[in-house]
Amino acid sequence: MRRMFGILTALIAALATFAITPAAQAAPTRPVIFVHGYTGSASNWVTAMSVFRLHGYRSDQLFAYEYNSYGDNVQNARGLASYVEQVKARTGASQVDIVNHSMGGLVSLYYLKVLNGHPNVGRLASIAGANHGTTYAAACLIFTTCQQMYPGSSFIAQITSGDETPGDTRYATWYSPCDGIIIPYTSTRLSGATNNFVACQTHLGFLVDPIVLGQIADFTRS
Secondary structure, three states: OHHHHHHHHHHHHHHHHHHHHHHHOOOOOOOEEEEOOOOOOHHHHHHHHHHHHHOOOOHHHEEEEOOOOOOOHHHHHHHHHHHHHHHHHHHOOOOEEEEEEOOHHHHHHHHHHHOOOHHHEEEEEEEOOOOOOOHHHHHHOOOHHHHHHOOOOHHHHHHHOOOOOOOOOEEEEEEOOOOOOOOOHHHHOOOOOEEEEOOOOOOOHHHHOHHHHHHHHHHHOO
């Protein structure tokens, strides 16, 4: 009887593993586009891409969009729209996911909302995004992008008036009182998003935080 019980237990465990493993290890289906912040570049995402690969992504599913930090975020958002189409064509995917940082939040949200890009985006993750502006932008107001990033700008009004999280896209944000650059730090939060409070992380520290980046990888692949 004991031997039979052991066999039955092993069989049930094997069946449970068979039932659970495919879902738990299902490969991500949407490519991810990373969008850097003010003065950033694709190099900002080296750690993030490593973490995403550990979470099941292939290298050919991970892309970084670069834009002119000193230009105009309207043009930067239009460039993102073009880049999304390039990634879709290259990968054969019908949608992408977007992970942004800092001013990349403005570029991404303008694309999704004003340029009606949300049907092309399954998940949007905003890391310390300047989504409602930051007073820190006062230090660089000679540039159009910083004028657009200052709280109360007409650019921010376009992306935050009405529905802040349009369409069927799932939105999430990560923000922290230790940010130091997004002022107020609550500027990152979006109405209708899953807003994740991080007890203490700096603005650039987010980019190398394996815990937060792992959470984001789990969010995008869901």
